[in-house]
Amino acid sequence: MTFIQCEKVVKRYDDLISVDHLSFKVDKYEIFGLLGPNGAGKSSAIKMICGLLKMDQGQIYVDGISVNSNPIEVKKRLGLVPQELAIYENLSARENILFFGKLYGLRGKDLKNKVNEALQFVGLTDRQNERPEKFSGGMKRRLNIACAIVHQPKLIIMDEPTVGIDPQSRNHILESVKKLNEMGSTIIYTSHYMEEIESICTRVGIIDSGRLIALGSVQELKDQNKQDEKITLFVDHIPSEAIFELDVHPQIKEVTATEQTIEIFINSSQTYLQDILFILSKHDVKIQTLQREEPNLESLFLSLTGRTLRD
Amino acid sequence: MKNIFTIAGYELIRFFRMRSILLIMLGLPLLLILILGTALSGVFQPSGENEKLEKVKVGVLNKDQGVFNQTISDFLFSPPIHSYVSVNLIKTREELFEKYESREIDYGIVVPADFSDSVISARLTSWEFIEGESIEKNLVARTIFESFISQVNEMQARVFVLGPETLQESLFTDQNLNLQYSNHVKIGSLQKNEGSTSAIQYYAVTMLVMFLLFSGMAAAISLAEEKEAFTLLRLNSIPLHSNTIIIGKLLGVGIFSLIQAMVIISFSTFVYGVDWGDDYITLFGVIILTIVSSTSIGVILTSLLQSSKSIIAIYQALIFVMTFLSGGMIPNLGDFLNSLGKFSINYWSSNTLIRLMIESDSTMIIRNMGVIGSTSLVLALTAGLIYWKVGYHE
Incomplete structure (x- = not known):
């Protein structure tokens, strides 16, 4: 069942197109990952889904409601975890959550219970009366999440919620996202860390320069990219003749050589590994180590755009 | 509606959590009232009966031996005049200048020999005034003697219109020619409460207005x-x-500003003895309109400027310029700067509050309230228009 539907959405800032005819659907109870490098248009897309940014063209529906014509109704269904910490430093953790809970219309016992649940969910019950100025970066991030989920929304939008935190806090947040999904929320998760997207998302949209360049489940996208397995060889020397021979091999897609490292992108490495080893031995190249990497979203992005996600 | 109060309530909580803001908004005005009120009390007019003017030593060279000779003499030594002036009768012009040079006299007067004749025959005549170094003493002496001359002028006008017989009749019926010997110097106070210092009163008002404007800046920040x-x-x-x-946010700031005003008014009343008058409704009205004006400026600046730093820089400069021009720091800045001050919010708010203190004519207070009301309305409409155009978003 479709929960979010984006139809040919366009957003321009003067001459710059930030979002270019973006179309995708997100099903109910999905964790949908939006992957792309910085400046790809992820945040603009998110803001338009939340009704925070007016689109120049297109339509977005959330739970069947048009964001353009009824943004207030859409906002009732969502909780936004912004990329930046959107919390008040001079209110305690509990007061922060209480404040936003009240603004979502919660009152009385219901408010109290849901604030307690949110605090428990992010593991801040013990420090609920402390102000965020005393918190670590990870704790602030967790409070940032708690403020967005206090009203238990149907849709949670997380815009790079793990930026600038330690691995332990990152894992905690990723586990929380999975738990929220299990509790019945549909989640849109943006990141430029492909490992995060791979580990939690059921489906992924890859966005670059405002355009959706790939869409599907993590496995589907990996399968699309199967021909692009990567073999990395550390060698004693690199004769140019050997590189030339590798480059003209019909199944090798790309060869790059730097100092003592040769990187080869090849279709079905198991079948053609012998060919590679033969060419190198013919030119007296001694192999020190050999690594074979399965295709991933990073390599898919590379093959689609010629750039890495962190470029 | 509930959400407006929720936002306003948390805005207040956040304000009261910021100690530096509390200290600046509540503590600093009280401290400034005390410091300025005490240090600059000498700049202000005397505050009551306890203040006495020093007697002016006046040297009088009366050359006139006509019908006014006796009248002038009676006037100079009449008790009301004598309480402010000590008269030293001088015989020659040389003696007058000698005593003036040696500072035996503070002020000199020369009555011309043809004074009486000139008055009777409706001819132009005048007294010669020789002013001393003290502005205050010059003012007292000139006020007293010009009051006498103005009565003589009136008499001369009667002679001019009705003929010299009028004066002759007066001379036969009244030795003093119906002249009033009341002195025309009166020491007054702007305050009802004569015991407290007027400088404190003045600075309580100007500081209250200045810090209400700072509340507007707090709203903008x-x-x-x-x-x-x-x-x-x-x-x-x-x-x-x-x-x-x-x-919600502006309501929170507005409530904070009201609390700030109540603290300043209560503290200055009970600790410094400032009398804010009895018209609490108008007092409340002036405060509300000043808050509306200051928060409107805050909204305008927030809509036009991006960072809180630039808002602080511009708003602070605006507050200090308006406070200075309105006489909020130094009372009299000269005609030009005083007239510029009339374009400030401070001038009209402070002026109205001072008029409330001295229980001034209600028409003046209503006129001032009209100006403050119009200003705040224009500012609020401008703020609304700019907000409608620009919006309030990240």
Whole structure:
């Protein structure tokens, strides 16, 4: 069942197109990952889904409601975890959550219970009366999440919620996202860390320069990219003749050589590994180590755009 | 509506949590009232009966031996005049200048020999005034003697219109020619409560107005910081109309400003003995309109400027210029600067509050309230228009 539907959405800032005819659907109870490098248009897309940014063209529906014509109704269904910490430093953790809970219309016992649940969910019950100025970066991030989920929304939008935190806090947040999904929320998760997207998302949209360049489940996208397995060889020397021979091999897609490292992108490495080893031995190249990497979203992005996600 | 009060309530909590803000907004005005009120009390007019003017030593060279000779003499030594002037009769012009040079006299008067004749025959005549170094003594002497001359002028006018017989009749019926010997110098006070210092009264008013303007700046900072801290992004993602957010925040600042005004008024009343008058409704009205003006300026600046730093810089400069020009720091700045001060919010708010203190004519207070009301209305409409155009978003 479709929960979010984006139809040919366009957003321009003067001459710059930030979002270019973006179309995708997100099903109910999905964790949908939006992957792309910085400046790809992820945040603009998110803001338009939340009704925070007016689109120049297109339509977005959330739970069947048009964001353009009824943004207030859409906002009732969502909780936004912004990329930046959107919390008040001079209110305690509990007061922060209480404040936003009240603004979502919660009152009385219901408010109290849901604030307690949110605090428990992010593991801040013990420090609920402390102000965020005393918190670590990870704790602030967790409070940032708690403020967005206090009203238990149907849709949670997380815009790079793990930026600038330690691995332990990152894992905690990723586990929380999975738990929220299990509790019945549909989640849109943006990141430029492909490992995060791979580990939690059921489906992924890859966005670059405002355009959706790939869409599907993590496995589907990996399968699309199967021909692009990567073999990395550390060698004693690199004769140019050997590189030339590798480059003209019909199944090798790309060869790059730097100092003592040769990187080869090849279709079905198991079948053609012998060919590679033969060419190198013919030119007296001694192999020190050999690594074979399965295709991933990073390599898919590379093959689609010629750039890495962190470029 | 509930959300407006929720936002306003938390705005207040956040204000009261910021110790530096509390100290500046509540403590500093009280300290400044005390410091300026005490240090600059000498700049102000005497505050009551306890203040005495020093007697002016006047040297009088009366050359006139006509019908006014006796009248002038009676006037100079009449008790009301004698309480402010000590007369030294001088025989020659040389003696007059000698005593003036040696500072035996503070002021000199020469009555011309043809004074009486000139008055009777309706001819132009005048007294010669020789002023001394003290502005205050010159003012007292000139006021007293010009009051006498103005009565003589009136008499001369009667002679001119009705003929010299009028004066002759008066001379036969009244030795003093019906002249009033009351002195025309009166020491007054701007205050009802003669015991307290007028400088304290004055600075209590100007500081209250200045710090109400600072509350407007606090509103502007709060609106800008909401953007900078990205909390506005979250607030805008909540099902609220953006008007609710801004009205709630301004209401919070408005309530804080009212609390600030109450603290300043109460503390200055009970500790410094400042009398704010009895018209509490108008007092409340002036405070509310000043808050509306200051927060409107805050909204305008927030809409036009991006960072809280630039808002602080411009708003602070604006407050200090307006306070200075309105006489909020030094009472009299000269005609040009005083007239410029009339274009400030401070001038009209302070002026109205002072008039409330001295229980001035109600028409003046109503006129001032009209100006403050119009100013705040124009500012609020401008703020509304700019907000409508620019909006309040991250």
